[in-house]
Amino acid sequence: MRLIIAEKPSLARAIADALPGPVAREEGSLRVGDTQVSWCLGHLLEQATPDAYDPRYKQWRLDHLPIVPERWMLTPRHNARGQIKVLRSLLKQADSVIHAGDPDREGQLLVQEVIDYLGWRGPIARLLISDLNRPAVQRALERVEDNQAYQTLYHAAEARSRADWLYGINLSRAWTLTGRQAGHDGVFSVGRVQTPVLGLVARRDREIADFVPRPFHVLWADFQVEHGKVRAWWQPDDSQPLDDQGRLLKREPADELASRLPGAIGNVTALDAQKKRQAAPLPYSLSALQVDAARRYKLSAKTVLDTCQALYERHRLITYPRSDCRYLPQGHLAEARRTLEGACHGDDQLAGWLGGADFSLRSKAWNDKQVGAHHALAPTGARPDFSRLSATEANVFRLVVRNVLAQFYPHLEAREVKADFAVLDERFRAQGREILVPGWKPLFTTRDEAPPLPPLRQGEAARVVGHAVENKQTRAPEPFTDASLIKAMMNIARYVEDDAVKRTLRDTDGLGTEATRAGTIETLLDRGFIVRQSSALRATRTGQALIAALPEAATRPERTALWEQRLRAIAEGTDQAAPFLDALLGDLRTLLASADAGRMRQALSSAKGFEAPTRPKARKAGRSGTKGFSTKRRATKRTRSKHKEEA
Incomplete structure (x- = not known):
């Protein structure tokens, strides 16, 4: 029996539909002839909590830090045990296994870690799908590769996961405990992406507050x-x-x-x-689309991401959305007219734009050298039924189509x-x-x-x-919005003060990834560190206090942007995970040594910021281990869908 493991049920259904023969539904999988197609639900596994390594870590204490596992462990996520049981049974029956995670770093990790966790020792093939329409999936099935070719991508994702655990668990415990010593009854969560993003917002708010018009x-x-x-x-x-x-x-x-x-x-x-x-502007990456949709339609970054996921998974109208690329494969050019004619069907505005396109033109967007694991967002060519699309879905879809259509217009x-x-x-x-x-x-x-x-x-x-x-x-700087904050995260070198680091960072190196930027903003909102005021994002008093209490190096983007560079180098095979994690541990010990209750007390007393909305009182850290706070978010519907990389 051949087993194909997809990242999520929607992808599994698309694969099963593309296989020859009738599809039979079974518990946790789909059967087509001698092929079983099963799925994950986003990450089925997560890093074990500290007390899984040693029960004494159930209590939060400064003298325990840093907590560094000698041998890393994964545990099933909440509500994931049923699907893990299904996959364990199917793997025992399988003759061959195909990994069908999304074509990115985290997609490589979340399927492979389950296969490894369940003890499969045979060869693994790799199926890469970025378009869920049947012809595209069928073509992908004809081009299955050896999963071994993607091991550097897996090592980069695994290193990212472990580094985020080390950074988040240790610094969050340290500053929560010093906060408690300073009289703050709550959790100060610290993350290698979320905290520098909070730093951007907090510093901008201070600039606005301190601004004196001239x-x-x-x-x-x-x-x-x-x-x-x-x-x-x-x-x-x-x-x-x-x-x-x-x-x-x-x-x-x-x-x-x-x-x-x-x-x-x-x-x-x-x-x-x-x-x-x-x-013409190039076709969209996810972040570029989030910026434009926020400006044009006042949509939050998360709304744009969720809308793109719906257009990709449910409606199958656009290609894989979590892309950081703005170029298209040269091979797609020959099909562009047919694809765009299908995408523009049934909409007067799109049809009007299509009528002005000159398909004899070729823009710089068609460039294989610029295409990596993903290409730019593009329509699949499926005919949209606009009666089934929400107004937001229709607006975002038109933007995606428009930027591809624009490649066939004159300068x-x-x-x-x-x-x-x-x-x-x-x-x-x-x-x-x-x-x-x-x-x-x-x-x-x-x-x-x-x-x-x-x-x-x-x-x-x-x-x-x-x-x-x-x-x-003279006017004060504008507060950040979803659009400007996403843009700042994309172009983080502009906010780097160290000239040497600024020169090192390429334009494509940003804070976070396409898959996580919207989630990072939502995390800061959920944890009460920032608030939305109309379209503006403002730091709360708690957020300002945390930034003031932390060492400046933990609140600025240099470290995490350089992390992303190292992770990219690991993914490309030019760096190794072990030296990256060793360097992180050195930084971590330096940061932990600066945790100071006096500085925290001063930060709390002098913090000025906006009031966070009232939320349920946080469980006190240390009373029930890490259940009071975890750097991993609970397996809510959102995390199951794909909030995969930790902020």
Whole structure:
């Protein structure tokens, strides 16, 4: 008997439907001829709690730390024992096993760890599926590989799991216990991703709270030229009182110049006109989609993730969504017209966009060299039934289709003009943009562009026909939203202060992964460290206190971003898990040595932040072992679906 183990039931059903022959339902599996297709429910196993290694760890004590297992153990998750029993029975009957986890690091781990846990010692094949429609699954079944080729991916995921356990268990116990000494009755959970993300929010909130607005002033003048009117802004030189961004800090110089402007004659002294071509935005990665959907539809990152999962699993309209890639395989190009015609069926907006597509064009999106374990989100070509889609599902689906359709539109071409005017020995500047070829732009916005400058000639006369001095104020930074926080997590190098680390981090190295960023935000909300105020994400007093009490290194993104680099190197076979974990233990001991009740007491007394919503009182740490707090979340419906990587 051949046994195929999928990551979840929806994938198992898709595989069974793609096999030849009738499908028979059995307990915990589907039978098609001599093939049994069974499944996990996300992670069936989790890292054992500390007291599984030693009963004395049931009580939380500082002198126990750091807790470091000599031999790692896994235990079944809550409500997973039934499916583990099914898989154990099927493995005993199997002649061959196929691993059909999702095509990513965690998908590799969660199926393989179950196979290993249940004692299978035979060879394992690997089935990679990113599109649940029958033809795509059938093609994947014809390309089954040796699972041995994916062992470095497994080692990276296993190292990630163990590192998160070490980091979360030890630091959470340390700072919860020092919090108790300082009078705080609750759990301070610390994680290698969630805590730096909380640090981003807390520091931004402090910047907003500490911000003192400063007035500045602008002077504009309207110039009458041969072919129309141009508004230009005064460019004061360094002899004027300017801030570091060139803004005028005192109004008097502007008023003095303004008093001499009426009717003054000047001329165009410099003219710079450039024609620019801009390619369409690439197809979406999950995080890029979360950013755009949050901005356009005010959707939370978790809502976008859940919607994508529904479009992938239930409706089978899009490809595998948890992708960090924005490119598509070159082989998909030949099928693009058929795929997009199917995706656009039944929707006037999509059909209109399809009508403008030119399938003779080829964008840079089709690039095998840029495609790794996943490719960008794309429609599968299945015809959507919009009556069965929620409004959110329909909106997110249109975004995914739109960004692929845009690859078959011409470049946006525009003429950008900068013009300098000299009058009364002072310089004024105007800028304008004229759209020459709209290309893909109408798919993304219906807003009118600012009017272009009228035709200008260098040296032509310009007479002042209007002017004004305006008082303005510097503005505080905006609080984070789902969109801006996801974007910050994607581009974390911007928030890194160490120049050497900043140079080391590639643009693709972020905080967390595509699969975990939405869950990290939800974790911080659930644990009362941040709150949502309309679309803004703000740190609570508890969140601010934790960031103030921790060593700065634990609250900043450098360490975890470099962790991700090491994990990627392990996945690519250029690094090993053991040195990575050894380095982590060295860092962990240094961090634990800085746990200090006095610093915690000061942080709690001085913390300012937003009030978290009232929640059930947390169980006191240490009274019942780690059941009061665990770095692993309980196996709720959400975690079973796929909140797999710990924050």
